[in-house]
Amino acid sequence: MTKPRYALYYWPGIQGRGEFVRLAFEATGTPYVDVARGPGGVAALRRFLDGHAPGMLPFAPPFLVVDEIVLAQTSAILAFLGPRLELVPDDEASRLAAQQIQLTIADLVGEAHDTHHPVATSLYFEDQRAEATRRAHHFVREQIPKYLGWLERVLERGPGGLDEGGRGARAATPFLLGTRVSYADLSLFQVVEGLRYAFPRAMEAEEKAIPRVVAVHDQVAREPRVAAYLASERRLPFNESGIFRHYPELDRECSP
Numbered sequence: 001m002t003k004p005r006y007a008l009y010y011w012p013g014i015q016g017r018g019e020f021v022r023l024a025f026e027a028t029g030t031p032y033v034d035v036a037r038g039p040g041g042v043a044a045l046r047r048f049l050d051g052h053a054p055g056m057l058p059f060a061p062p063f064l065v066v067d068e069i070v071l072a073q074t075s076a077i078l079a080f081l082g083p084r085l086e087l088v089p090d091d092e093a094s095r096l097a098a099q100q101i102q103l104t105i106a107d108l109v110g111e112a113h114d115t116h117h118p119v120a121t122s123l124y125f126e127d128q129r130a131e132a133t134r135r136a137h138h139f140v141r142e143q144i145p146k147y148l149g150w151l152e153r154v155l156e157r158g159p160g161g162l163d164e165g166g167r168g169a170r171a172a173t174p175f176l177l178g179t180r181v182s183y184a185d186l187s188l189f190q191v192v193e194g195l196r197y198a199f200p201r202a203m204e205a206e207e208k209a210i211p212r213v214v215a216v217h218d219q220v221a222r223e224p225r226v227a228a229y230l231a232s233e234r235r236l237p238f239n240e241s242g243i244f245r246h247y248p249e250l251d252r253e254c255s256p
């Protein structure tokens with residue numbers, strides 16, 4: 001058996017940011033090794049973070065090692081993998097659109113993380129509960145609608161945007177960048193899943209306003225390889241160690 005070319009380094013036990021990269025491999029049936037979940041464990045990952053491995057020094061997981069390349073930053077990893085795994089159309093405009101969507105989703109992920117760790121990542125949630133409650137109040141009311149509403153508008157306009165007169169959307173497509181699933185769609189799926197887990201009441205209220213986002217989410221979930229992955233043991237459950245954590249006090253009190 002040939003050794004898989006791609007080695008993913010991410011913390012074992014959580015989906016976290018590593019999941020955006022796992023989904024790219026899983027959705028395309030690309031062999032990869034999830035190194036820290038294997039016999040090498042976290043020590044293999046720390047070797048890179050501590051500077052004891054060759055190549056670029058990664059700042060934080062996830063990072064990818066392929067041939068001589070060490071590549072950190074989720075969005076950079078996906079921009080690299082997109083063309084190789086045929087998870088983005090060929091033209092430059094689509095590739096740049098995919099990057100913008102991915103970076104915006106990364107901002108949303110960062111904000112979701114900061115709802116439970118608004119003061120410092122090094123402190124326990126319990127030690128920043130008051131600040132977390134205050135931050136989450138604004139996140140669920142302002143930021144979830146702003147980010148998901150933007151994705152909805154991107155889908156409404158279609159991958160080509162408006163026509164020259166700025167009148168209507170060009171041909172609507174089932175996915176963000178056209179008729180085929182892209183890594184941006186996989187990330188949309190993941191962020192909706194994460195927000196549903198962490199903020200079920202806020203999402204129940206929000207989803208009425210974003211039917212196109214929900215439709216892309218559902219379509220990604222039905223992709224045969226994605227569906228098989230989600231049903232497998234490789235898909236870790238969400239938990240309160242990851243980025244999307246369910247603390248009921250941080251969610252909306254009830255639907256508006």
Ligand SMILES: N[C@@H](CCC(=O)N[C@@H](CS)C(=O)NCC(=O)O)C(=O)O
Pocket residue numbers: 016017018060061062072073074075106
């Ligand atoms: N901007 C980076 C963020 C990477 C990051 O914050 N990784 C987290 C886990 S999801 C981590 O291990 N952080 C450790 C640290 O910041 O020291 C990305 O999108 O990949």
